[in-house]
Amino acid sequence: MATVSVALASPVSAGAVRSSRSPCKQQAAAIPAFASRKRLQRLQRHGVRAAAASTAGSFAEPPSATVPISRQLPEADERFGGLKVLVAGATGGVGKAVVQQLAAQGIPVRALVRDGVKAAGMLPAAGQGGGVEIVEGDVYKFTTVAKALQGCNAVICATGPTDRLNPLGPFTVDCEGTKNLVAAAQQQGVKKFVHVTSIGCDDPLFPLNAYWGVLFWKKQGEVALQRSGIDYTIVRPGGLLNEPRSGQKVGHVVMEGPDAFGLPPRKRPGSILRTQVAEVCVAALVEPSASGKVVEIIAEENAPARPLTELFASV
Template identity: 60%
Template sequence: MRSVNVSAKNAAAYGNFVGRAMLRRQPAVTVRAASSVSSGLDNSKILVAGATGGTGRAVVEVLAAQGVPVRALVRDPVKASSGSGLAGLGSTTEVLRGDVFQYGSLPPAMEGCTAVICCTGAGDPRDPLGPFNVDYQGTLNLIAAAKLRGVRQFVLVSSIGADDLLNPLNLFWGVLFWKKRAEEELQRSGLTYTIVRPGGLKNKLGQGEVAGNIVMEGPGSFGVPPAKKSGSILRSQVAEVCVAALTEPAAANKVVEVIAERGAPAKSLGELFAGVNWF
């Protein structure tokens, strides 16, 4: 079976990292309300992995506001249906229980989807296997399932600093190292991809703070010196970048780093993607 091949391949190479997880699939649950706004995603259905995380939820909100059908892949449907989850985001949004580390749950979740936006990330700093299991193995499982189901596009949320082996964040069980390995697998997959590397993620603005305009550059532009100092960006802005990547031709097969800066010139996302040339 495909699930055995994918897991076995990586278990052979990274046997000391592979853990086990338990998964019980439940039927999809539809959540309520929605608006229908014309977008460039007609006849599309988007799978959002990590949909109850901060960035994933922001992506679902942007898609729901455009009336785009969304399948939100979550590990905890109860959390997804709570007020802080995905409740109230529209009749076009369905919630499906699944786990990126359990390959068998993914091909059914991909059925009928045209694109994937992956917003997953290891969340427990006490788990030394988290970055491997989620940021690497989980992403590889999503890529394999997408190819099996004929999904056309894959947007991956990674992180500024993924190229920097000595970045302090790698003290968190090599989280950026594993994100970079997942990026490479996506680039080799044959899927049309966009890899979005945000700076420091912010849920909302502080008192008196003004949101800056999005600044987008190629990989390695921000991070450890001599690269430019990394800034921050709202999760809602990252979500806008991810959704735009599905329709902007200039976003295809690019790695982009994004921050927000007050005083930066205001540009459309199409202009920002077109301005990144890194080959």
């Protein structure tokens, strides 16, 4: 019987990989409107703490307790041979679906979580050929991230701040946390890094930026990955859903390049199931045409059904 193992990531030296001064911190002074010093101090007096890494779409409905495993990708796909994937944000809606789909295909997966006991009750115990390894850590702490990545050669990052009252959450998770993951991936020699962000990252006026500049900070995380030299795919989903809205059927994935979707009338709006986002992320690990691309995805009921290979190649 396959098992779930829980480990605590112990400190390791960051060496010269992480610079002493973060570009994200330099950017922080440029957007004082997102959180004034007095407001930060007032929130901190009331016990507001920096958010850690777990996925929760900022403009999405809450993740459900159970996420169905999609079967769009073939099981035992030989292209996944030799991969061991670290999933950051593994207990969030998208992250959990990613772990389930990887495990269902027997792909070795390590889940980076803050609470190992909680994660053990949420994540699948086994796939076809092994268990889900759970490692406790925090993306804001480089040493735990570096330790968690040891032995992995691929990353799917589906992190996001969970405390909407915390003005430091998006900066902490989406900028600094992503930067730590990227630096640790460079140190480890990771072959592929799939990063989940959001539509609107190229639009400074997108309404979500009223939430502590969340898309601004996600964009900084994207830039850090793009400059890293690691083979990457950045996946920007629309509004995240657990199931189709009332009266609607499951739509087919629509994929475009950067800054394609957004708010009407200038752009097309759209939403997508978390399981569909997970399918795109898992496919991006091994799909050559996904390499070095930023893709935006929604699902539309009237869109034609197209293989993910074809969708990636079309962008």
